[in-house]
Amino acid sequence: MNAVIERSKGKVRFAFKDSIKSLEQNKKKLSLIYLHFTFGKDKFKYSSGYKSCFDDWDFKKQRIKIKNSILNKDEVNTHLNDLEQFIYDEYRNLSQEYDNVPKHLLKYALDVKTNKIKAHNTKDKSTMAFFDVINEFLEIKEGEVSKITLKSYKQTKKRLEEYQKHYNETLMFQFIDMSFYNKFNRFMEANNYSLNTIGKHIKTTKTFLNYALIEGYSDNQRFKSDDFKIKKETTTEIYLTDDEIQQMHELDLSKYPDLEHARDVFLIGCYTGQRISDYNGLKPEDIVSIDGYKCFKIRQKKNRKYSRTVHCPITKEIEEIMSKRYNGNPPKKIIEQDLNENIKQVGQMLEWNDLIKCEFTKGGVFQTEMIVKYDLIKSHTARRSFCTNKYKAGMSIFDIMLFSGHTTEKEFYKYIRIKNQERASHIIKSGFFNV
Structure with missing residues (x-):
């Protein structure tokens, strides 16, 4: 039968x-x-x-x-x-x-x-799925934002796809609520992401949701709740002092061309205060003259739509680097991963072996780790060093921000790495107290 x-x-x-x-x-x-x-x-x-x-x-x-x-x-x-x-x-x-x-x-x-919500067809055109809307957003942003920002958007899209597959769910704008928020956070913690990385993905997810709301693909505004927060923490970031930068500048690396190349590119970042996307790969045509002073004319790439052009003085140290090894031109572009690996090795050769206490949250667990200083040097350390050293030297924040690209003093103060007593000393020296 x-x-x-x-x-x-x-x-x-x-x-x-x-x-x-x-x-x-x-x-x-x-x-x-x-x-x-x-x-x-x-x-x-x-x-x-x-x-x-x-x-x-x-x-x-x-x-x-x-x-x-x-x-x-x-x-x-x-x-x-x-x-x-x-x-x-x-x-x-x-x-x-x-x-x-x-x-x-x-x-x-x-x-x-039961008419609690309307069917997901808030546009006159046919309903678009969750990831179709994100793809539309990415297409619009391509060429409008920097490659780094676009890459960050795509990484968040990938995390959302992984989440959907893991929970066997079909993501829809109507269901983005605190339940999703908590599950997405737990999912990323289970994958051992740091708190700031998780916060970055939540922030980008909110960017996607806001786009869907503005464009009429969704009427869900639950993501605007204060509880749908972007978690972040201040991590341990170092900067190099002017003396340390000088030590790196004077180090003879002629027997190690790859290290020398990485060091030279990194130092230009220290002297100009630019992001790696702006200081890595400068060309001869970027050199201009202003009132008899040579400068790099740099169109900052972080946000192409709202980017601005800055003129960074070519210091004597930069001039020495270019004339000694690059026929008067800036060093050629280097892969960022290679720069990060090689600049750590340079720091190791300089015996920057101090142990730095690093505190961070990863996988949902607060952790403390002692890390040797040279292992904390990376491409972004150059810009952080410029901002911190210029601040300590007494340059006004307004003038530093002209080069660094920070738009508010609040963001600038979060960015530099100085102790409270150093900040107090800077304020005292600025003439605001009768001392």
């Missing part, structure tokens, strides 16, 4: 929100009626929107009793019947697409049916 094994359609029951015991003690007390749907190992519940009491409820049939005193009994029972049949039909349809039907899709279907 042949047989067909059918996919389980699940089981529906209706029950009160409050316990039967409490309702039995007060048989006239109204309690919300919930639909409970069990499918496989999963359970799902949904409010019917109606209330009843112990005396008016048929516990065997799980419906309102047929009593003349209950005027809307037929309306409520018809609604419960509709919900039951609808959830069975919706589950059957979704089970053809998913091995494990996501709960949030069942909820979405019920929300649309």
